[in-house]
Amino acid sequence: MILPKNHRLTPEQVATVTAIVEEFGCKIQPIIGAVRTIYAIVGDERDELMINRLEGLPYIERIDRIQSPFKLMDKRSDLATHRIKLGGVTLGEELLVIAGACTIDPKNPNYFYETAAAVKEAGAQVLRGGVWKPRTNPYTFQGDTKSLDILMEASRRTGLPVDTEVMDEPQIGLALDAGVALLQIGARNALNYALLRQVGRAIADRRDTVVLLKRSIHMGPLNEFISAAEYIAAFGNPNVILCPRGTTPTLDGYRNHPDESITPLLKEKTWAPVVVDPSHSVGKASYVPAAALAAVAYGADGLCIEAHVEPAKGIGDDPKQAITPDVLKATIAQAKALWTLRRG
Ligand code: PEP
Ligand code: MN
Numbered sequence: 001m002i003l004p005k006n007h008r009l010t011p012e013q014v015a016t017v018t019a020i021v022e023e024f025g026c027k028i029q030p031i032i033g034a035v036r037t038i039y040a041i042v043g044d045e046r047d048e049l050m051i052n053r054l055e056g057l058p059y060i061e062r063i064d065r066i067q068s069p070f071k072l073m074d075k076r077s078d079l080a081t082h083r084i085k086l087g088g089v090t091l092g093e094e095l096l097v098i099a100g101a102c103t104i105d106p107k108n109p110n111y112f113y114e115t116a117a118a119v120k121e122a123g124a125q126v127l128r129g130g131v132w133k134p135r136t137n138p139y140t141f142q143g144d145t146k147s148l149d150i151l152m153e154a155s156r157r158t159g160l161p162v163d164t165e166v167m168d169e170p171q172i173g174l175a176l177d178a179g180v181a182l183l184q185i186g187a188r189n190a191l192n193y194a195l196l197r198q199v200g201r202a203i204a205d206r207r208d209t210v211v212l213l214k215r216s217i218h219m220g221p222l223n224e225f226i227s228a229a230e231y232i233a234a235f236g237n238p239n240v241i242l243c244p245r246g247t248t249p250t251l252d253g254y255r256n257h258p259d260e261s262i263t264p265l266l267k268e269k270t271w272a273p274v275v276v277d278p279s280h281s282v283g284k285a286s287y288v289p290a291a292a293l294a295a296v297a298y299g300a301d302g303l304c305i306e307a308h309v310e311p312a313k314g315i316g317d318d319p320k321q322a323i324t325p326d327v328l329k330a331t332i333a334q335a336k337a338l339w340t341l342r343r344g
Contacts, residue, residue, distance in 0.1 A: 001038055001039070001040055001041065001063065001064040001065075001066060002017060002028070002038065002039040002040075002041065002054060002060060002063055003038050003060070003061045003062050003063070003064065004036075004037070004038070004039070004059055004060060004061060005058075005059050005060065005061045006059065007035060007036050007037065008030075008032075008036070008037035009037070009039070009059065013057075013059055014028070014030075014039075016057065017039065017054065017057070017060075020050060020053050020054055021041055021043070021050060021054075023050070024043070024044075024047045024049075024050040025043050025044065026041050026042060026043030026044065026045060026050070027041075027042040027043060028040070028041065028042070029042050041063075044067070045065060045066065045067050046065075046067055046069060051063050051065070068269070069223060069227060069230075070223075070226055070227065070230045070269075070270065071230070071234075072230055072233040072234065072238055073226050073227075073229050073230045073233060073238075073240070073270045073271070073272055074269070074270060074271075075267075075268070075269060075270055075271050077271070079233075079238050079271060080271040081271075082238055082271065084210055084239050084241065084273055086125070086126055086161060086181065086182060086210050087125030087126040087160060087161050087181075088125060089125050089302075091241065091273035091275075091301045091302065092273060092301055095296065095301070095302055095303070095332075095335060095336055095339045096125060096126065096273075096275060096301060096302030096303070097123060097124040097125055097126070097302060097303050097305065097332055097335070098124065098125075098126040098127075098128050098163050098182070098212070098275065098302065098303070098304040098305070099119040099122070099124035099126075099127070099128060099303075099304075099305045099306070099307045099328055100112075100115055100116065100119055100124070100127045100128035100129045100162075100163075100306070100307060101115050101128070101129050101130065101306065101307070101308050101314060101316075101318055101322065102130050102133075102279075102306045102308075102314070102315075102316040102317035102318045102321070102322060103129075103130040103133055103141070103143065103314070103315045103316025103317070103318065104129045104130060104131060104143075104144075104147035104150050104151060105147075105314070105315045106144040106146045106147045106150065108313070109150045109153075111308065111309060111310065111313060111314065112129055112147075112150050112151070112154055113150075113153070113154055113157060114309045115307060115308050115309045115325075116129075116154035116155075116157065116158045116160065117157070117158060118307070118309050118325035118328075119160075119307050119325060119328060120158045120159075120160055121325065121329070122307070122325050122326075122328040122329035122332055123328075123329060123332040123333070123336075124160070124305075124307075124328070124332070125160065125161075126160060126161050126162070126163055126181070126182060127151075127154060127155060127158060127160040127161070127162045127163070128162070128163040128164070128184075128304060128306070129147070129150070129151045129154065129162060129163075129164060130143060130147075130164060130165055130316060131143055131144070131145065131147040131148045131151055131164045131165075131171075131175075132145070132164075132165060132166065132167055132171050133165070133316055134165070134167060134186050134188045134189070141315060141316070145174065148164075148174060148175070148178050149178075151164060151178075151180070152178050152179060152180075155179070161181035161182060162179075162180055162181060162182065163180070163181070163182035163183075163184055163212060163304070164180055164182075164183070164184060165183075165184040165185070165186045166183050166184070166185070166199070167186070167189055167195070168195070168198075169195075169198045169202075172198060172199060172202045173202070176202060176203070176206065176209065180209075181208065181209060181210060182209075182210050182211070182212050183199060183203070183209065183210070183211050183212070184211075184212045184214070184243075185199060185211060185212070185213045185214060186214050187214040187215065187216055187217045187245055187280070188216075188217065190213060190214050190215060190216035190217075190225075190228055191216050191220070191224070191228060193228075193231055196228055196231035196232050197231060197235070199211055199232055200231060200232040200233065200234060200235030200236075200237070201235050203232075203235070203237045203239070204235040204236040204237050205236070205237075206237065207237060207239070209237070209239065210239040210240070210241060211232055211239060211240045211241065212241050212243050212275065212304065213225075213228060213229050213232070213240055213241065213242055213243060214243045214244075214245045214277065215242070215243065215244045215245055215247065215259065215262075216228075216247075217247060217248055217256075218247060218248060219247040219248065219249070219257065219259075220247070222262060222265055222266060222269060223269075225242060225266070226242070226266070226269060226270050226272070229242060229270070229272055240272055241272065241273045241274070241275050241301075241302075242266055242270070242272050242273070242274050242275070243274075243275050243276065243277050243304060244259045244260055244262055244263065244266075244274065244276050244277070244281070244295075245259075245276075245277035245280040245281055245304075246258050246259055246277075246280055246281030246282070246283075247259050254281070254282045254283060254284075254287065255280065255281070255282060255283020255284070255321070256280060256281050256282075256283065258278075258281045258282060258291055258294070259281065260276045260278070260281065260291065260294050260295035260298050260300065261294075261298055263276065263295065263298040263299045263300050264298055264299050267299060273301040273302065274299070274300050274301055274302075275300060275301055275302035275303060275304055276291075276292075276295035276298075276300040276302075276303055276304070277303075277304040277305075278291030278292045278294075278295055278303065278305065279304070279305055279306040279317070279321045279322070279323075280306075280317070280321070282321075283317075283320065283321050284320060284321055285311060285320065285321050285322060285323045285324075285327070288305065288306075288321065288323050288327075288331070289323070289327060289330070289331045289334070292305060292331050292335055293331070293334055293335060293338055296335045296338045296339050296342070297338060297342070299342070303335060305323065305328060305331070306318060306321055306322045306323070307322050307323050307324070307325060307327075307328045308322035308323075308324070309324070309325060311323075311324065
């Protein structure tokens with residue numbers, strides 16, 4: 001929909017606008033109001049270049065798009081009936097809980113093995129463990145490829161599928177070859193379109209592989225988040241889960257600005273499941289259970305929670321934000337009860 005700055009376009013301006021939209025296979029339909037005339041774009045209005053050219057005209061106030069920018073992730077697309085399965089859970093039918101350490105300590109693998117067994121016992125269906133870590137400070141521990149063996153050994157011992165973050169193409173290849181079921185794209189790479197394409201291409205023919213796409217750190221628009229998922233799905237595998245994890249600017253006292261409340265808004269736009277990460281959102285273990293329950297109350301399909309058998313002995317985020325297995329167990333029980341309550 002084209003909204004002119006003045007009450008209506010002059011005949012010359014209509015001719016210019018018409019010539020532009022016709023180049024993109026569209027037509028113009030004026031909608032004449034008592035005071036103002038606006039102009040509907042009839043046809044596929046998704047071409048960015050057409051919109052930019054129209055918005056560049058000095059007599060155009062703005063273009064309001066009616067069509068969804070997502071062909072695949074849109075709630076009204078043919079994929080709306082697609083169901084993602086992970087760890088024996090069909091997303092949307094049962095609450096999915098991903099839990100485990102922020103960072104695997106390659107020098108002390110037993111902490112991870114014990115954590116893996118404990119999160120399984122607490123009720124998690126997927127095990128998380130950071131092998132390669134995106135760290136703000138280049139001098140802090142960046143992860144270690146050796147941890148991939150520890151992750152997969154924990155997977156064998158528990159029978160749980162695993163989630164780990166990948167940041168470049170070699171890591172994607174190593175993780176997939178090892179058998180990682182859930183590839184995590186972190187908040188720092190959530191808008192790294194080259195990486196999103198690489199992931200989409202790598203999983204195109206692997207229908208059992210799923211991507212957990214975190215929301216970017218800045219308080220980005222929902223369409224930007226869903227479009228990032230579209231980048232991956234465009235290669236043919238639509239198994240993408242959206243993961244709000246808090247944004248900046250932070251809410252004083254929390255690590256980020258908790259954003260589980262965007263869940264119902266996402267669900268109005270996309271069929272993609274939403275799995276909220278309360279751990280990075282609030283950034284402190286004592287706040288995590290309430291944030292997890294808030295996410296379920298908002299309609300999340302699952303939770304991704306950092307947990308550790310001995311948080312104080314952990315590395316990465318674990319000393320400050322990992323919850324213990326007993327707290328995880330209680331949180332999962334409450335989250336499941338709330339989930340059932342919501343479903344009526
Ligand atoms: C993580 O999951 O440990 C992590 C670094 O997440 P995020 O990308 O959300 O910061
Ligand atoms: Mn972490």
